Amino acid sequence: MIPEVGHFALIIALCIALIQVTVPLWGAWRGNLAAMSLAPRLALGQLLFVGFSFACLALSFLQDDFSVQVVANNSNSLLPPIYKFSALWGNHEGSLLLWVLILSLWSSAVALCSRQLPLPVLARVLAVMGGVAVGFLSFSLFTSNPFARLLPGTPADGSDLNPLLQDPGLIIHPPLLYMGYVGFSVAFAFAIAALLGGRLDASWARWSRPWTNVAWAFLSLGIMLGSWWAYYELGWGGWWFWDPVENASFMPWLAGTALVHSLAVTEKRGLFKSWTVLLAIFAFSLSLLGTFLVRSGVLTSVHAFATDPERGLFILIFLAIVVGGSLVLYALRAPAVSSRVSFQWVSRESLLLVNNVVFLVATLTVLFGTLFPLIVDALGLGKVSVGPPYFNAVFVPLMALLAPFMGLGPVSRWKQDSTARWRTQLWGAALAAVICGVTLPLLQAPYNIWVALAVLLAAWLAVGLGRDLWLRVRSGNTLAAGLRRLTPSYLGMLLAHLGFAACILGVVVTSQYTVEHDLKMRPGDMRAVAGYEFHFDELAPVRGPNFVADEARFTVTRDGREVARLAPQKRRYLASGQVMTEAAIDPGLFRDLFVAMGEPVGAEGAWAIRLHYKPMVRWMWLGAILMALGAFTTLFDRRYRRQRRALPAAPEVLARGV
Amino acid sequence: MHPVRRQRLLLVLFVVVFSSAAIGLVVYGLRGNINLFFPPAQVVAGEAPVGQPIRVGGMVVDGSIERSAEDLSVRFRLTDYSGEVPVVYTGILPDLFGEGQGAVASGVLNDNGVLEATEVLAKHDENYMPPEVAEALEQSGYDHSGVPK
Incomplete structure (x- = not known):
């Protein structure tokens, strides 16, 4: 019963989306206020029904309703409840429903947070989003119905979620x-x-x-x-x-x-x-x-x-x-x-133009590389x-080209700047970057030119930003006053650009300095990788909620002191019989130690083992987190907040409109 | 020249120079980095180049996997049921690699017709088959699980 209700709710959501795309658009065209002000309510209504439908599918997963096809194909009664829930989007039909749900969440967010928008604009925006929703809802309903039943022929148990997704x-x-x-x-x-x-x-x-x-x-x-x-x-x-x-x-x-x-x-x-x-x-x-x-x-x-x-x-x-x-x-x-405003070549605009050209070209080269096999076929x-190799050969030089300009961008002025000012502003940063680039890679022998280049670029970004931050803070009377003068937009930019610098470092250092050994080891063996001794202590069978596994227990020491205990597993999942490798990682800001099991080799209990030493691999993920944090920070900027303060007035305007 | 027009001209020049550099990079990147796919039948017929990176895909022949007792080297054969290609590989194989399963090996064909693989890919769940392998099997009249049609 629940799946049918969910299916029905999804059909209603499609009908709402159809109204959402037509009526407000007509209203915006004819200047009909009633039709336009219908848009936010339709967006919320759509969220209600899509959310309900999603909840129905989630319930089917949690209750192990194997008469529903996607549940039977992607879940299992032994699966831990949290994975039963996430199995919902571990397949085509369910992930499409998630897509539609998130689309209606965004539409509703626009409907709720943008009441200060002129009504025709809001109506048009929501109508376009309604149009996208029509496309995806009909895709879901007509080609990949998540609520299709297996009747008759309901299996006794599901064929399990792909272990990689657990x-x-x-x-x-x-x-x-x-x-x-x-x-x-x-x-x-x-x-x-x-x-x-x-x-x-x-x-x-x-x-x-x-x-x-x-x-x-x-x-x-x-x-x-x-x-x-x-x-x-x-x-x-x-x-x-x-x-x-x-x-x-x-x-x-x-x-x-x-x-x-x-x-x-x-x-x-x-x-x-x-x-x-x-x-x-x-x-x-x-x-x-x-x-x-x-x-x-x-x-x-x-x-x-x-x-x-x-x-x-x-x-x-x-x-x-x-x-x-x-x-x-x-x-x-x-x-x-289109606009007809001109700007000088030495200005922030032209640097942002460089950003745009580089990113667009990078997008196109990736697009070309991705579609090339299709074209040839x-x-x-x-x-x-x-x-x-293709992507690296194309993408890495593009990003390296970007970084020098990226250091200039934040310290440049809009409209018109001068190269003389750039020089006085940034010669210190350039010098510091060169010194870092030359010296820091000395910490790890042998000297690596690519790492030196990466350190140079990252330092150029970080030092330039640091100096700019210092100048801005100092311009206040006290430190606190100086800090208050920084806008969230500026802080967001700062975080995101520092994140990019961290990514450069992480990617290049990991790629250059990683040590990887695939070798055969028996319990009792010891191998040294990058100064760490990996001792293979024992091999033991373990049992998990829905799998059995062989576990290799390692102790890692450095200069006789214990650094970590690692226990990678080779799992066999009971429902599907699928075999999966579970790596063991000792994480760190400056290095990760990584052990994974291959397969048994020979007769004496030996296994193929992967031992990796990965320096600074976390920096790129950290960098991505910083970029995201930066983008979130910009939301707190006063010029967007002022719009939100205008919100309470909106319903009256709407009421008058109706 | 009018300043706005001059700016447009410079802009266009900049874009042209930059995109030519990018296209140069693309061509350089593509050269030698494109791996052509060959079904085993074509490799056996001698249509695949020797000494160049290629990819060969098919089903792993039952009973053909031989692991060395000393190191991590493995030999196996790939088939599309009209030809078999022997493959040697040193390293750790993917979890879903197994006899009677679809796999794609990329590497270089040596003079003896053996593919010296540097990478072996297997499918990642039971229902999935790499499209090239599926088509290679199709051409020799078998369906995706190796059953004759």
Whole structure:
């Protein structure tokens, strides 16, 4: 009964979404206040029904209702309850429902927090989001119904959640990632609304900016969690594979980074207007493309679920409508919103322009590398794959090119600056960066030129920002007064840029200094890796709630002192019989020690063992967290808060409108 | 020239120079980093290049996995039921690698027709099959689990 109710609620949600896309849009066109003010209520109503439907599916999972197909295929009565819940989005149908739920959450958030928006703008924004919801709700209902039953033929027990997904990281990775993906639909909706209304000014950028920052922050966290999960769960210590599906989440992030920066220019200086709109369309289109790549199974990827061509076709058509429609609209309306303001070449605007060009080119090269196999296959030239060497060769120089300009950006002035001022401002930072770059890599022999370069760039960013912060704080009478003068926008930028510096360091140091040994070890053996002695003490069988495992117990010592005890496992899950590696990691700010089991080798109880020493691997995840924190911090800026204070007045306005 | 127009011109020049540099990088990156996929039948027929990185995918032949007792080297054979390619690999195999399962090995073919693999990928859940392997099996008239049609 519960699944049918959930299914019905989802159908009602689709009907609401259909009204949400048509009525407010008509209202905004004809100036009908009643029709326009219906939009926020419809958005909330849609959330109510989608949320209800989601709760029904969650209940089916928690109650082990194996007559529901997705429950039977992805859950098991032995599964711990928290994984029964997260199994909901460990499959195609359920993850799509999660997508729709998050979309309606975003719509409702816009409806609730943007009452200070002019009503026609709000109506248009919500109508566009309603349109996206129509697409995804019909995708869910017509091609991948999560509530389909297995009647008759209900299995006695479910075939279990893929063991790789039975992990805390996977409970939160998909929701965070979707918050980011879907969050760009808000920026998209604002862009389309601006094109429809023909009005695009600084206040438009001010409305759109906080939403974009939040979406970008969630996407950063989601990608970071995915990378972290791959590192400890896939059992071989890799953290980024340039897998098509990773790229699918990374491309909207890159385009989103460009968008975040170009919105700053649009808000502060009224420049790059039509460019910003185009980026917003681009970022959301890449989110949709990502969905297509993940869900259609056209590319070989660790993320592809068993797939169905009909679904791929549906998303492809939807993608064509969204991209084609918005580009046509853009072509028709962009001249009306474009700006004619000029700026000097030595200014913050041009540095932000460099940012935009670099990120856009980076997005396009990743897009090209990801789609290249599809293009070649479509031309009948064979089946190729484009591996990490391509992406590294293209992406790393681009980011290295970005960093020097990135150090200049925050200390530059809008409109016009002078190279003389740059010199006086930054010669100290440049000197400090060079000294750090030359000396710090000496701590680890042999001297590594790439690490030296990374330290140089990171120090250039960090020292420049530190000096700027110091100057700003000092300009107040007291330290406290100086600190109060810092706006949340500035602090957010500071955090995010420091995060980027941390990422540079983490990625390069790990890539260069990691020591990896795959070897054969027997209980009692000892191997030394990078100054750490790994003692294989014993091998023991263990039993978990839904698996049995062999556990290898290691003691790690350094100079005779115990550093860590590590116990990697080789698990066999009872329901599916699937075998999985559970790595053991001793984490640290400056180094991780990583042990994972391969398979038994030979007859004397020996195993293939992976021993890794990974210096500073956590810095890139830390960097991503800093970036996300920075983006969240910008929300507290007074110019956005002032809008919120205007909120209580809104209902009266609405009431008068009706 | 009008300052706005001059600025546009410089902007366009900048974008052109920058994108050519990027395209140069792309071409450089693609050269030698594209791995063509070959079904075992084509490898046996001698259509795959020797000494160049390629990928070969198919089902792991039952009873073909031989592990060395000394180190981590493994030999096995991949088949699409019309040809078999021997593969050697040193290292730790993925969890879902096994006899009668689909796998893709990337590496270099040596003069004896043995693929010296540097990477072996297996499917990641029971229902999934790499699309190339699925198509290779399709071409030799087998379905995804290796059952003749």
